[in-house]
Amino acid sequence: MSGFQFSTTKSLICRPGAAADLAASVGALLGQHILVVTDPGIRKLGLIDAALASLAAAGCEVFVFDAVEADPSRATLMAAVAAGQTFGATGVVGFGGGSSLDVAKLAALLLGSDQPLDEAWGVGNAKGPRLPLVLVPTTAGTGSEVTPVSIITVENDEKRGVSSAIILPDLAVLDADLTLGLPPAITAATGVDAMVHAIEAFTSKSPNNNPLSRMLAREALRLLGANIETVCAEGSNRSAREAMLLGSMLAGQAFANSPVAAVHALAYPIGGIFHVPHGLSNALVLAPVLRFNAEVQADLYDEIAADAFPSLAEMGQGRTSAFIDALVSLAARLKLPPRLRDVGIPEDALPRMAADAMKQQRLLVNNPRPVSEADALAIYRTAW
Incomplete structure (x- = not known):
């Protein structure tokens, strides 16, 4: 250690x-x-x-x-x-x-x-x-x-x-x-944002990635994965709301010390240029970034997949792919817009977004796989 x-x-x-x-x-x-x-x-x-x-x-x-x-x-x-x-x-x-x-x-x-x-x-x-x-x-x-x-x-x-x-x-x-009166759309987007925090904290390449952050990230994913659909369907469920609030806080503690990476770096231009809420911005690029990273670091996603989705616990080969697919399916069940075009982002804006994402080097250095401007553009095209 x-x-x-x-x-x-x-x-x-x-x-x-x-x-x-x-x-x-x-x-x-x-x-x-x-x-x-x-x-x-x-x-x-x-x-x-x-x-x-x-x-x-x-x-x-x-x-x-x-x-x-x-x-x-x-x-x-x-x-x-x-x-x-x-x-x-x-x-x-x-x-x-x-x-x-x-x-x-x-x-x-x-x-x-x-x-x-x-x-x-x-x-x-x-x-x-x-x-x-x-x-x-x-x-x-x-x-x-x-x-x-x-x-x-x-x-x-x-x-x-x-x-x-x-x-x-x-x-x-x-x-x-x-949080009891939070509308389902905001509940969903902010909940996925917290899940992104946990995922990126656990897999961060930061030299300060540490046992405490990894432990907190995993517990956050367990709380968030188990309760996010409940709070969207039952907004007045105080127990589920408290579990989400605690999960969000634990994920925050995790990434505060083992910083986030490319999902956030690519989300920032979406929010900064087009004023898409931050949680939704993260959700829109989450799966493409994880697939990009999985080519070199699938073992990390294998390790946390069942924390968010217990049904994946018995799965061996292909767990990372199933984990990413499960995140996509979750976003769909939560009725989050699936693609950049669905939030009004035109295709000709993607090169500017890729260039802007490169300004977030403080985040990109933490990504499991190096991200060039060409890589960022390819990820945006996949998400579009």
Whole structure:
């Protein structure tokens, strides 16, 4: 076993109803002036109301920044930072899906330090310090509440990331009640996203791929594979919702330390250029990338196939192919669009997407098989 480093969120609460008692959970951690970062949908649905009431009852002053969009832009991030500066924020709460949590992470970083954003991009470049930070996910997909990564869309529709343990939150609150009303389409896409995290973490070529990440990835696949169809069919099933939230978090811990690879690298141009939701972007290229990788690394997929799909446990030869086919069939049963053309991506856009995917070298270096621009284009053509 090679040496490795494993970092994760300092503290975790997993309990239905925990968000409604947020003040008790965070105590004095965030100070008296709390910037809450969320999106308009969460605000409109009232998912955040009980948490806000809890903080207000504890005597905290709260400013809600609720302008986060899917694939959040640099402008949105900087608007959140400006709001926090004007308000005099002493702590930050991210409340929502991965986009809100990503903006909250970097808002806490920029509010707590004088480091320019452009100096923080990349791996290990964020210097900090940051403001105290609490993250409350409302989807079971990104695992952002336990990852040291924040992704922002910058100029020319490019997705750029900050990766640093400094932006891991002080506390993550997993409250399954917040996910009970999630529509089936979002539930499906975010659930597949979490499965991708687990698959790519387990098979990552990162020098930091480690026993803890592999163990967490496998348990995540067991939880996600066993519950994803249930939560899409029975949205109010609290037990299945909690299992998905936990599976997403475990997958997040896994890939936070054994980073993702080509599926994500090729998904980013789909979201950045065409604003396809991140989970669905991953689902659209998952099977073609796995087939590309399987030519050199099928043994890794053989090892985890039955974690997600127990019926494959007794299968010997051909297990990897059956695993990939099972993922395709799962996406179809979840009614996810199967091809790039089905989400409005024209064929003549594929070369630009392949070129853009090459900008994600921090991810591509982790792929089990090297990916050239020509390879990326061929994968996109297969997915189209």
